[in-house]
Amino acid sequence: GQQLNQSPQSMFIQEGEDVSMNCTSSSIFNTWLWYKQDPGEGPVLLIALYKAGELTSNGRLTAQFGITRKDSFLNISASIPSDVGIYFCAGQSGAGSYQLTFGKGTKLSVIP
Amino acid sequence: EAQVTQNPRYLITVTGKKLTVTCSQNMNHEYMSWYRQDPGLGLRQIYYSMNVEVTDKGDVPEGYKVSRKEKRNFPLILESPSPNQTSLYFCASSLLGGTSGSQYFGPGTRLTVL
Numbered sequence: 001g002q003q004l005n006q007s008p009q010s011m012f013i014q015e016g017e018d019v020s021m022n023c024t025s026s027s028i029f030n031t032w033l034w035y036k037q038d039p040g041e042g043p044v045l046l047i048a049l050y051k052a053g054e055l056t057s058n059g060r061l062t063a064q065f066g067i068t069r070k071d072s073f074l075n076i077s078a079s080i081p082s083d084v085g086i087y088f089c090a091g092q093s094g095a096g097s098y099q100l101t102f103g104k105g106t107k108l109s110v111i112p
Numbered sequence: 113e114a115q116v117t118q119n120p121r122y123l124i125t126v127t128g129k130k131l132t133v134t135c136s137q138n139m140n141h142e143y144m145s146w147y148r149q150d151p152g153l154g155l156r157q158i159y160y161s162m163n164v165e166v167t168d169k170g171d172v173p174e175g176y177k178v179s180r181k182e183k184r185n186f187p188l189i190l191e192s193p194s195p196n197q198t199s200l201y202f203c204a205s206s207l208l209g210g211t212s213g214s215q216y217f218g219p220g221t222r223l224t225v226l
Contacts, residue, residue, distance in 0.1 A: 033214065042116075042202050042217035043155070088155065098143050098162065098208065099170065100215060104154040 006089050006103025013079055014111050021106040022073040023089035029101075030094030032065050032072040037086045037105075046087075047074070079110050114139045116218035118203050124224045125193055133188045133221045135203030142208040144186040145170070145215065146178065148199040155202070161186055162208065193225040 006023045013019055023032070031050055035043035047058050049065035049072060056063055062075045072091075076083055089103040116137045125131055137144065145160040147170075157170030161180040175197055177189040186205075190197060200222050204215040 035217075040220070042204075042219050045214055045216065048214050098206070099145075099157060099160065102155040104152070 004089060004091055004101055004103040006106055008106055009104070010107040010109070012109045012111060015079060015081060017079055019076040019079055019083070019108060020073060021087060021089075022071060023091070023103045024071040025091055025101075026070070027091075027093065028069040029091030030069070031092035032063070033090040033092070033100070034061075034063050034072070034074045035088045035090065037088065039085070043088055076108075079108075081110050081112055084108055084110050114216070116203055116205055116216055118201075118218040118221050120221060121219065122222050124226065126226050127194055128192050131190050131193060131223075133190075133201060133203075133223070135186045135188065135218060136184050137186075137203075137205040137216070138184065139205060139207075139216070140183065141205035141216075142183070143215070144180065144203065144205045146176070146186070146188045147202045147204065148172065149202060149220075150199050158188070158201075193223075195225045197223065198225045199223060 004023050004025050033048050034046045036046050037043045047056050047063040052069050053067050054065040060077045086105040086107050088105045090100040092100050119134045142163045146158040147155045149155050156172045158176050159178040161167045167178050200220050202220050203218040206215040
């Protein structure tokens with residue numbers, strides 16, 4: 001099946017720093033999604049991207065849909081302690097398929 | 113409040129004892145799906161449903177069954193659970209068409225099979 005490579009696997013950053021993570025795929029996706037999962041909770045949708053080249057922001061979060069449709073990145077600016085969690089990218093190939101393929105996640109730790 | 117609910121949140125059982133994990137959504141979503149999450153493997157899809165009475169296998173369907181008799185409910189059934197089904201399970205739902213990639217997740221069910 002399709003696979004997403006998400007990196008980095010984990011990050012330790014100082015509060016106030018900016019964060020960047022990305023996902024790449026060998027296949028084309030028509031939708032890219034970014035989720036955050038807090039401990040003991042289900043993933044929560046942060047940003048959805050539907051067009052190649054699209055750049056979308058949600059507060060301090062910015063995500064882009066790569067022009068080749070095979071990658072996406074998520075940036076978090078001025079990190080705060082509550083940004084701690086696991087961030088997942090997910091791709092949907094479209095063409096009548098609604099299945100999501102998930103990356104393995106980036107675990108973010110913020111040092112106050 | 114729009115949400116996906118799952119019950120139970122935690123379950124410890126023994127090998128071979130049939131169990132059902134319920135999932136319900138109040139958003140009138142056509143698409144519903146079950147995932148399992150395991151360390152180092154991320155989220156893997158078990159089964160999904162595009163509408164009432166329409167279900168299909170995901171990436172890891174072995175040992176699981178589902179049913180979709182009503183639009184809002186999508187229970188996950190383990191007829192004879194085994195220890196390798198110990199995992200964290202999530203139900204998700206979304207609309208079909210348009211911005212259909214935006215799946216909304218339930219809070220999770222942590223299952224331990226002894």
